[in-house]
Amino acid sequence: MTNQQQCQDFWQARRSIILSTMNLEGVSETSVTPFIANDEGCLYVFISELAQHTKNILSLLNALSDDSNQSDCQRISGLIMADESENEQAFARERLTLQLLPSEIVRESEMFSMLMTRFEQTFGEVIPLLVSLPDFHLIQLKVIKGGYVKGFGQAFTFEGCPCHNLEPVRRA
Numbered sequence: 001m002t003n004q005q006q007c008q009d010f011w012q013a014r015r016s017i018i019l020s021t022m023n024l025e026g027v028s029e030t031s032v033t034p035f036i037a038n039d040e041g042c043l044y045v046f047i048s049e050l051a052q053h054t055k056n057i058l059s060l061l062n063a064l065s066d067d068s069n070q071s072d073c074q075r076i077s078g079l080i081m082a083d084e085s086e087n088e089q090a091f092a093r094e095r096l097t098l099q100l101l102p103s104e105i106v107r108e109s110e111m112f113s114m115l116m117t118r119f120e121q122t123f124g125e126v127i128p129l130l131v132s133l134p135d136f137h138l139i140q141l142k143v144i145k146g147g148y149v150k151g152f153g154q155a156f157t158f159e160g161c162p163c164h165n166l167e168p169v170r171r172a
Contacts, residue, residue, distance in 0.1 A: 003148075003150065003154070003156060003166050004163050004164070004166055006150060007096070007148045007150070007156070007162070007163035007166060008163045010080075010082070010094055010096065010148075011037070011080070011096060011162050011163055012037075014080045014096075015034055015035065015122065015123075016032055016033065016034055016035065016080070017032065017033060017034075017035045017043060017045070017078045017079065017080050017098075018030060018031070018032050018078065018079040018080070018081070019031055019032070019033060019045075019053050019076055019077070019078055020076065020077040020078070020079075021052075021053045021056035021057055021060070021076050022056060022060075023052070023055070023056050023059070024059055029052045029053055029056055031051060031052065031053040033045045033047055033051075033053070034046075034122075034123055035141075036115065036118050036119060036122055037162075039161075040161060041142065041143040041160050041161030041162055041164075042140050042141065042142050042143065043078070043098075043100070043140075043141040043143070044105070044115050044119075044138060044139065044140055044141070045138075045139050045141065046116075046119055046127075046130060046136055046137070046138050046139075047136065047137055047139060048130075048133070048135050048136050048137075049135040049136075049137070050135060054137060054139075057076065057102050057137075057139055058104075058137065060076070060102060061102060061103070061104055075099045075100055075101055075144060076099075076100040076101075076102055076141065077097070077098065077099060077100070078096075078097070078098035078099075078100050078141065079095060079096070079097055079098070080095065080096040080098070081093055081094065081095035081096075082094040082095065089151075089152070091152070092149070092151040092152045093149070094149060094150055094151065095148075095149050096146055096147070096148050096149075096162060097146050097147045097149075098141075098143050098144075098145075098146040098162065099143070099144045099145050099146060100141040100142065100143060100144065101141070101142045101144055102139050102140065102141055102142075103139070103140045103142070104137055104138065104139055104140070105138040105139070105140055107138070112138055115138060116131055116138070143160060143161065143162055144159075144160070145157070145158065145159045145160070146158055146162060147169070148162075148163060148166060155168070155169040156168055156169060157169060
């Protein structure tokens, strides 16, 4: 199996992402949320305004709409990692690190309906209840670039779609 295939298998088997966002005062916040992904390198999270990461993302989206020049530098970091029980060595834990650019999917759109169907297929009966709550937002997180660590001496980078065109990380 190639490194790309192993990365793809890892990516497709995960259902949660750890997000690092920043509030308006510049304080970072780290949290975890379920996600679904598409084949074009986008993740989707359905998150509540009660969560600090949602407030931070919505503030970022407002700032991006106010100043289009910031869109390339205002990103969110994400981490998808193997469970500790899946790795013998904690220092070589399999993981994907992601730089993400957010945008909101409006509730009235066809895309929102399609993605909520996928969320329900993946996460079950809780999704219709969450959709009925007005404080939940569907956020697209486009992968800009990232890294994949398979183990010791097995680290790669990629641009765009996760696991595509992996480039080995070399010591300087």
